[in-house]
Amino acid sequence: MRNVDQWKPSKFVLRKGRLEGSRDPKAVGIASRVMVDLIGRFYQRALPRYAQGRLIDLGCGKVPLFATYKDHVTSITCVDWGNSMHPNPHLDQEQDLNQPIAYPDASFDTIVLSDVLEHIRRPEELVREMYRILAPGGRVIMNVPFYYGLHEQPFDYYRYTQYALRAMTEDAGFTVVELEAIGGVPEIMTDLFSKTIRGVPLVGRPFAKAAQGFTTWFVRGGLGAKLSRVTAKDYPFGYALVLQKG
Numbered sequence: 396m397r398n399v400d401q402w403k404p405s406k407f408v409l410r411k412g413r414l415e416g417s418r419d420p421k422a423v424g425i426a427s428r429v430m431v432d433l434i435g436r437f438y439q440r441a442l443p444r445y446a447q448g449r450l451i452d453l454g455c456g457k458v459p460l461f462a463t464y465k466d467h468v469t470s471i472t473c474v475d476w477g478n479s480m481h482p483n484p485h486l487d488q489e490q491d492l493n494q495p496i497a498y499p500d501a502s503f504d505t506i507v508l509s510d511v512l513e514h515i516r517r518p519e520e521l522v523r524e525m526y527r528i529l530a531p532g533g534r535v536i537m538n539v540p541f542y543y544g545l546h547e548q549p550f551d552y553y554r555y556t557q558y559a560l561r562a563m564t565e566d567a568g569f570t571v572v573e574l575e576a577i578g579g580v581p582e583i584m585t586d587l588f589s590k591t592i593r594g595v596p597l598v599g600r601p602f603a604k605a606a607q608g609f610t611t612w613f614v615r616g617g618l619g620a621k622l623s624r625v626t627a628k629d630y631p632f633g634y635a636l637v638l639q640k641g
Contacts, residue, residue: 396458396471398484406459407435414439414463425600426589428607430632433577434509434538437635441573443467445534445637448504453492453525454511458485468505472498492521501530508537514550522567526640535569535638541576541631542583544590557634569638578614578632579623585610586632 396402408417416423416431423431442464450468452458455475465471474496477489490497493516506525515521525535539560545551555563561571589603613619 396461396473396485397487401484402458402461404459404462405457406431407438407463409462424593425607426586426593426603429582429585429589429610430540430543430578432611433582433632434635437538437575437577438463438509438536441536441635441637442507445536445572446505446507448530448533449502450505450507451498451503451528452507452509453490453496454508454514455483455485457483460507460509464505464507472503493517496524496528498528500527501533502528504530504533506533506535506537508535510538510540512537512539512555513553514547516552518553518555519563519567522563522569526567526569529640531641533640534572535564535636537638538577538633538635540633543586543633555634557631560634560636564636564638569640571636572639573635573637575635576627576631576633577635579626579628580630581610581614581619581623581626582632583630 404417405422406417407414414435416428416435438460442460446464446467448468449470450464451472451474452460453474455473458473461471472487473485474488474490475483475486476491488497492511506529512518512521539555541554557574557576561574564571585606589606593599593603614623
């Protein structure tokens with residue numbers, strides 16, 4: 396990873412011991428906080444447990460998970476699209492992930508793929524490429540949305556069920572170590588409500604912010620957590636996976 400000294404938190408921040416979405420609306424939209432909190436919770440648990448050795452962050456963006464995995468790996472390689480208008484100082488390799496990844500076989504021990512697979516036109520090819528560049532025993536730690544609106548258009552191509560994710564990754568040779576739904580009906584309804592109302596003059600943003608805050612509190616325990624967990628089986632907000640090669 397280049398220019399480590401220039402890195403600063405962006406999408407995720409550590410707050411009271413939890414990895415959560417930034418409350419800076421320039422980093423995370425007000426209507427997206429619930430989703431980003433859920434993703435942060437997964438990576439805070441999974442990265443210390445599974446990340447090791449040589450890590451490559453595919454579709455790294457501003458490398459928002461750097462602080463969470465940096466102490467668990469021996470090297471970090473950052474890969475993403477090139478962007479001439481806003482250069483990324485951390486990129487080691489500019490790469491269109493729809494093309495073969497420009498690293499030799501077995502180059503890495505850990506791959507992070509966060510909110511990327513839905514933007515790949517031929518996802519099976521990327522999954523096979525990840526398998527190729529992983530060393531035996533290496534792991535992929537990743538997440539994808541499911542009940543979630545179109546974003547980064549027109550580069551938003553797919554939503555995957557758990558069955559598609561399992562079939563696609565196992566066909567490539569991976570063993571599925573973890574595959575879990577993240578978020579259920581409470582989070583989905585809040586996301587839809589917030590993104591629908593946020594554009595209403597005067598009241599939209601405060602209502603969206605209040606809805607996100609309430610749901611964040613509601614699903615942390617008791618009835619809210621149970622409702623989220625039970626409904627996620629048929630109405631998942633997204634999925635989180637850990638895969639292993641060999």
